[in-house]
């Protein structure tokens with residue numbers, strides 16, 4: 262804002278632009294009618310430029326994505342796609358950041374607070390995923406059973422989905438019926454095999470997330486969607502995006 266005003270000042274002072282600029286004829290008539298002299302016009306233009314710049318600054322939209330560490334710093338990160346420890350065997354994310362829509366991050370913070378009251382917590386495996394990474398995944402594994410076709414996109418591309426598990430007070434992951442991203446019946450919500458403890462942990466995670474409005478899918482115990490996830494458009498903002506709160 263200050264810069265724009267300084268530039269405007271220099272341009273007017275050195276007559277880089279005529280004094281009537283940027284006023285069109287009707288504005289010139291108005292100014293002439295007001296009996297404003299050249300330097301009065303200059304000062305008025307300067308004040309107007311300040312006003313416009315200030316208005317633009319106030320009207321800046323909220324960031325589309327926020328870093329969960331800024332909202333709920335006790336949530337643990339294990340962002341698998343930022344490592345080779347994932348089903349593609351390739352590092353797909355340039356940065357290990359959990360970005361989410363602000364409303365989704367706030368909701369997840371409530372789940373974390375609920376769990377901390379029970380000496381538990383969350384550990385996230387995946388959050389927002391840029392659409393370009395979805396395309397790369399599809400190139401590596403072009404199978405709709407495992408990867409969402411980038412033509413329609415993944416819910417993770419909308420910043421409205423999260424993959425996670427439970428941890429205890431020491432940060433150790435609680436045993437679950439399957440591994441993360443294990444595409445087998447053991448990952449299904451209705452899987453009745455394994456030990457009672459793993460099934461209880463799975464159900465505890467479901468209860469905690471659904472209590473705060475998230476919804477689950479029947480084939481992946483780790484995946485949850487925020488309410489109205491369809492209303493968030495697909496994004497291809499890089500994980501290093503400057504507009505994400507740090």
Ligand SMILES: [Zn+2]
Pocket residue numbers: 387417422423424483484485
């Ligand atoms: Zn997921």
